[in-house]
Amino acid sequence: MLNILLLSLLCSFTLAFPFQLPFKFSSDEQQPKSSIHTISEYPTHTLSTNSIQSLGLEKPEIGQYAGYFKCGLTENNMFYWFFESRNNPDTDPLILWLTGGPGCSSSYGLFFELGPSSIDVNLKPVYNNFSWNSNASVIFLDQPTGTGFSYGGIPALSTDTLTQQIYVFIEFFFDRFPNFRKNKFHIAGESYAGHYIPNLLHQLKKNWHTITFKVESVLIGNGIIDPLIQIGAYEPMACGKAGYKKLLNDSDCQYMIDKYEVFKKYDKFCYITGELYSCVHARKLGKEISEPFNKLNLNPYDIRKKCIANTSDCYLESQAIDKYLNLPEVKSVIGVSQNLEFKMCNDEVAKPFEWYGDNMRPSQQYLKEALEVDNTPVLIYSGDKDYLCGWIGLLEVCDKLKYEGFVKQPIQNWITLDGELAGQVKNYKKLTFVRVFKAGHMVPFDQPRNSLDLLNRWINGDYTLSN
Ligand SMILES: *[C@@H]1O[C@H](CO)[C@@H](O)[C@H](O)[C@H]1NC(C)=O
Ligand SMILES: *[C@@H]1O[C@H](CO)[C@@H](O)[C@H](O)[C@H]1NC(C)=O
Ligand SMILES: *[C@@H]1O[C@H](CO)[C@@H](O)[C@H](O)[C@H]1NC(C)=O
Numbered sequence: 001m002l003n004i005l006l007l008s009l010l011c012s013f014t015l016a017f018p019f020q021l022p023f024k025f026s027s028d029e030q031q032p033k034s035s036i037h038t039i040s041e042y043p044t045h046t047l048s049t050n051s052i053q054s055l056g057l058e059k060p061e062i063g064q065y066a067g068y069f070k071c072g073l074t075e076n077n078m079f080y081w082f083f084e085s086r087n088n089p090d091t092d093p094l095i096l097w098l099t100g101g102p103g104c105s106s107s108y109g110l111f112f113e114l115g116p117s118s119i120d121v122n123l124k125p126v127y128n129n130f131s132w133n134s135n136a137s138v139i140f141l142d143q144p145t146g147t148g149f150s151y152g153g154i155p156a157l158s159t160d161t162l163t164q165q166i167y168v169f170i171e172f173f174f175d176r177f178p179n180f181r182k183n184k185f186h187i188a189g190e191s192y193a194g195h196y197i198p199n200l201l202h203q204l205k206k207n208w209h210t211i212t213f214k215v216e217s218v219l220i221g222n223g224i225i226d227p228l229i230q231i232g233a234y235e236p237m238a239c240g241k242a243g244y245k246k247l248l249n250d251s252d253c254q255y256m257i258d259k260y261e262v263f264k265k266y267d268k269f270c271y272i273t274g275e276l277y278s279c280v281h282a283r284k285l286g287k288e289i290s291e292p293f294n295k296l297n298l299n300p301y302d303i304r305k306k307c308i309a310n311t312s313d314c315y316l317e318s319q320a321i322d323k324y325l326n327l328p329e330v331k332s333v334i335g336v337s338q339n340l341e342f343k344m345c346n347d348e349v350a351k352p353f354e355w356y357g358d359n360m361r362p363s364q365q366y367l368k369e370a371l372e373v374d375n376t377p378v379l380i381y382s383g384d385k386d387y388l389c390g391w392i393g394l395l396e397v398c399d400k401l402k403y404e405g406f407v408k409q410p411i412q413n414w415i416t417l418d419g420e421l422a423g424q425v426k427n428y429k430k431l432t433f434v435r436v437f438k439a440g441h442m443v444p445f446d447q448p449r450n451s452l453d454l455l456n457r458w459i460n461g462d463y464t465l466s467n
């Protein structure tokens with residue numbers, strides 16, 4: 001909860017090992033002049049860093065840091081956790097990971113999906129051989145504030161206001177860890193990051209004159225990018241038209257089709273005019289489409305499973321994470337206030353996004369812009385047992401981007417370097433769509449080995465997954 005009293009107390013809290021950034025840009029001749037603005041525009045911002053040796057999440061020789069990016073004027077404190085590559089941090093790419101929600105911590109990605117360790121029921125780390133930091137350094141950022149260990153400030157009201165904060169964080173990160181500047185920098189995320197990432201790219205474009213880094217590529221897993229199309233994938237996902245058995249009877253399926261037609265009218269209007277009511281109403285109708293599916297009590301992130309756990313995500317395996325991150329010794333090592341209670345997802349953060357109808361607004365136009373104008377490679381991957389961001393919807397999103405010759409390309413098998421048939425791939429030049437077999441919304445959780453194959457090939461520039 002965004003408790004006002006608690007937050008004002010926390011704002012005066014000082015980190016155990018504060019690292020105040022000297023503003024080096026103006027004196028450092030290697031920095032482009034334009035970057036001076038970036039920093040001098042925000043003279044009250046700081047980035048704190050704790051070096052972490054204990055906890056046992058990663059081998060001690062691997063660099064590990066956590067801290068806060070603080071936007072001084074608004075007392076906005078964004079928490080990040082950074083793991084250097086297990087292979088060669090000097091040359092391996094750098095990845096910024098963003099979990100969605102809005103309001104779900106990137107620690108979910110870290111501990112449940114793709115970080116160096118997961119947490120078992122005894123709250124002990126379990127080493128992950130397929131961590132995404134096998135061949136890349138990975139930053140996990142809790143955003144917007146109110147999410148995970150991030151706190152304070154003015155809550156983000158929309159994707160647009162949020163992404164304005166993220167890019168300044170990235171600037172500070174490179175200033176604090178300048179050795180990573182020369183490495184390729186990718187932005188990856190999941191679910192609501194289908195909104196965050198395209199908007200962030202647009203934000204970078206708008207602010208190009210102050211940006212001192214380049215985005216090599218973006219990766220979006222089961223993202224909500226183009227809701228007008230993607231909400232239309234609920235019915236086929238539940239009604240046996242997407243490679244999985246039919247879960248609902250004909251009348252329920254027809255109900256979903258009919259509801260979607262009504263939804264479409266409002267969401268189209270939302271797309272065209274941006275008018276608040278139509279976006280908010282589209283959101284309501286979008287939820288109603290799912291009523292028959294919800295009655296099944298299946299896990300909407302993985303239709304093969306029942307929703308067993310009493311949490312926002314239906315998974316028992318994720319329940320230890322909140323407990324682990326609330327351990328006093330963990331908080332103290334990563335430099336987090338003992339007063340701050342960690343919750344994997346904070347519904348309060350999502351509320352302003354709901355009020356703005358942010359969810360049902362389009363983001364695909366910014367991916368198109370990134371592809372066509374900036375030539376930025378885009379990977380859209382989708383676990384094919386996810387109901388919420390169904391793979392056939394995402395394939396249609398890619399097709400309808402009308403990116404050069406993409407739509408005409410054949411779908412091919414994705415065979416991992418270990419020889420496993422792991423999914424299907426469609427690619428043209430810089431745009432790649434991947435259907436991941438036997439995976440739900442959280443692909444690296446279900447397919448750790450295959451997701452690492454996908455990541456490593458992608459960051460090595462194998463956009464066709466055929467090499
Ligand atoms: C990936 O990292 C592993 C060790 O973590 C190393 O053996 C392998 O050569 C690396 N691959 C690439 C392509 O860098
Ligand atoms: C991880 O890799 C190590 C070394 O190859 C191996 O001993 C261990 O069994 C692996 N763990 C899992 C869970 O696969
Ligand atoms: C379809 O299933 C619903 C339960 O979700 C049930 O109420 C309804 O009667 C069924 N309709 C038909 C035609 O079987």
Ligand SMILES: *[C@@H]1O[C@H](CO)[C@@H](O)[C@H](O)[C@H]1NC(C)=O
Pocket residue numbers: 310
């Ligand atoms: C699930 O959680 C809610 C809210 O925390 C609680 O009211 C409810 O009793 C819980 N149900 C079960 C079965 O644990």
